[in-house]
Amino acid sequence: MSNTEETSHVFRPGPFHQRRAYWLDGAALHWRIGSDTGQVPLADIASMRLNLPAGLGTSARCVLVERGGKVHRLCDRYWPRWTKGERRYWGRLRLHADTFRALTFPLARRLQNANPEAVLLTGPGRGEWIATWLLAVLALAIVIGGAAMMIVNRRFAPAAAAFMALLVLYLPMLWPILRSGGPQPLDPRSLPDITPPPGPVDG
Numbered sequence: 001m002s003n004t005e006e007t008s009h010v011f012r013p014g015p016f017h018q019r020r021a022y023w024l025d026g027a028a029l030h031w032r033i034g035s036d037t038g039q040v041p042l043a044d045i046a047s048m049r050l051n052l053p054a055g056l057g058t059s060a061r062c063v064l065v066e067r068g069g070k071v072h073r074l075c076d077r078y079w080p081r082w083t084k085g086e087r088r089y090w091g092r093l094r095l096h097a098d099t100f101r102a103l104t105f106p107l108a109r110r111l112q113n114a115n116p117e118a119v120l121l122t123g124p125g126r127g128e129w130i131a132t133w134l135l136a137v138l139a140l141a142i143v144i145g146g147a148a149m150m151i152v153n154r155r156f157a158p159a160a161a162a163f164m165a166l167l168v169l170y171l172p173m174l175w176p177i178l179r180s181g182g183p184q185p186l187d188p189r190s191l192p193d194i195t196p197p198p199g200p201v202d203g
Contacts, residue, residue, distance in 0.1 A: 009103040015079045042114035049121040076100035108188040122186040129182035139167040
């Protein structure tokens with residue numbers, strides 16, 4: 001893979017996943033997953049959803065769907081491998097946020113030009129948004145119901161109270177997803193120009 005392109009991104013979404021590289025070359029998106037390589041013309045990409053971090057513990061993600069149905073899932077997570085160059089980082093999650101944005105922001109702009117009919121979205125997926133609302137409602141029901149039962153029974157249960165406290169602390173982490181309203185239209189012109197980090201990213 002050439003490193004002359006500034007829109008390259010390497011990631012490894014989990015400790016048991018293969019190393020993945022995506023890069024733009026003109027009007028085509030190329031990728032390498034392990035030893036497999038491929039490419040797709042931007043005109044053949046039907047949709048793109050870009051989900052940028054909105055709170056603690058979240059990761060940037062991008063989902064691309066080709067006209068034929070093939071799905072590409074990109075993220076900014078990189079789990080170091082047990083190799084000579086990465087061993088010192090092994091077991092510690094790293095974020096390649098700069099290269100993720102340096103790839104996806106220009107990709108959104110080029111995709112809009114190459115395929116004006118492509119659906120461009122931002123935010124969490126509809127299923128993720130609905131599931132988060134259900135989880136929040138369930139957590140609130142447990143907290144309110146548990147507190148009511150302790151009051152009615154006039155009995156304090158330390159274990160139940162500790163669990164309820166954990167739920168209360170967890171709820172604010174769900175708020176960024178809840179307030180997003182699910183996937184929203186994305187205007188590529190709203191994305192800032194990103195200066196990619198120097199040097200190769202797929203070494």
